Amino acid sequence: MSGVGKAAPWRRSRPASARLVRTAEHHGSSRLKARPARGIARRLGRVGAPVVTEAAPHIPVLLDEVLTALRLGSGPASVIDGTFGAGGYTRAILAADPQNRVLAIDRDPTAIAAGQALVEAEAGRLTLVQGRFGDLDTIARDHGFAEADGVVLDIGVSSMQLDQAERGFSFRHDGPLDMRMERAGESAADLVNEASEAALADVIYHYGEERRARAVARALIEARRRGRIETTAALAEVVAGVVRAEPGSGIHPATRTFQALRIAVNDELGELQRALHAAEHTLRPGGRLAVVTFHSLEDRIVKQFFSARSGRAVAASRHLPMAAQPAPRSFTLATKGPVAAGEAECRANPRARSAKLRAGERTDALAPPPLTALETLASLPETQTRGGRR
Structure with a gap:
């Protein structure tokens, strides 16, 4: 197996010269004759x-x-x-x-x-x-x-994993903040409660493409001063306090943050x-x-x-x-x-x-x-x- 999972990607330090540029892509979709x-x-x-x-x-x-x-x-x-x-x-x-x-x-x-x-x-x-x-x-x-x-x-998380509250992948079901596919190594709770504000902002921005990443990271730091963030409901509540739901979208404000944490935890x-x-x-x-x-x-x-x-x-x-x-x-x-x-x-x-x-x-x-x-x-x-x- 790859050794990447042994050290969480969000624990790496970036060279001072590294600079990341956000890109956007607009494309159409095609249908494949099946x-x-x-x-x-x-x-x-x-x-x-x-x-x-x-x-x-x-x-x-x-x-x-x-x-x-x-x-x-x-x-x-x-x-x-x-x-x-x-x-x-x-x-x-x-x-x-x-x-x-x-x-x-x-x-x-x-x-x-x-x-x-x-x-x-x-x-x-x-x-x-x-x-x-x-x-x-x-x-x-x-x-x-x-x-x-x-x-x-x-690619990504399965519906089966999302529907199991004890796996901690989704804000739809309250459960432990885990998100580990292999149930080994560092969890989403470890990331949320131990990473620096800058690290959290990077993860949420780059992996979740969340525009309010800095505000979310700041809110997480403030929340964990009052106690560890251990559940999916607690995390979703913190994020919803700083990210507004887009009217008519039907998308929960915490969607991008949950995606980002899951991607980071599982590389x-x-x-x-x-x-x-x-x-x-x-x-x-x-x-x-x-x-x-x-x-x-x-x-x-x-x-x-x-x-x-x-x-x-x-x-x-x-x-x-x-x-x-x-x-x-x-x-x-x-x-x-x-x-x-x-x-x-x-x-x-x-x-x-x-x-x-x-x-x-x-x-x-x-x-x-x-x-x-x-x-x-x-x-x-x-x-x-x-x-x-x-």
Whole structure:
């Protein structure tokens, strides 16, 4: 596993010369014709139907489009599901062909435990591993998936995690302020109660794109002088005191702050970068990589990776370090721009409204060395704890 999770990203100090520039992106979305795979999803009852778990139903997002992007249904395939979750994509991939094999990976021990019944039911076709998708190249080699036909990544927190109050991911359910996917290492409560005001402002601004980041950080410092902030409700109350809800948006004032803390605690952007490079080293020529994202920071990283690897011009980004030499054309684009969910899916599953799918097909070009943990850390916003300066 990557060593990044051992030291929280928000505990790093930034070189004095480092200066981060916020960028914005305006783009449209496209629709991917999903006819070849739609039969698979309908046989599974997957279109608009939930995968049932103990906590709550989980609906795989853009399932038809993902199956189409992976080109399943044309023969046996070995596919890596880097974000197993409730198993929605994995089940559909296995159903696409009786000879398909899946290597499914998840950081969350709860997801791994819940998936054991499926492992037994699939009689050797499913290998389920607890680990980080940033290490999928190593995990693939260890389990006989060194030249995979496809890799799918569904980035971010799952509906299952959001709906479990004890996990502390959401302000919708009061619970301990945790947010750790692996339930190990430093929690969101540690960050909120121990980081400096400058560090908190950096995290909330860069990872949550919250304009009121400084005000939120200041309010958190004031609140914790009265006692530790230990619950999601307490955190949401502090944030709501300084961030106003946008009229008619239906978005809770604490949404961006919760997103920022979750990303920082789990090093989600660094993990995504490593996963893209790991997939590049794992796919066979002609294999497909499909990535579903849910906010602009993730989508920007995926877009710039595919643009760089397909030979397109790429603007500089603080989230994706540019190589000194042009990268080989190791991918061709399998989607023209981001693929968005249709209105029917969005009505059935509101979470799908923010989802974007991008996909690429591996060429036979040699891939550059995978990013190391240090390289991804160097490209992300860096902060410092007690008394640090921005």
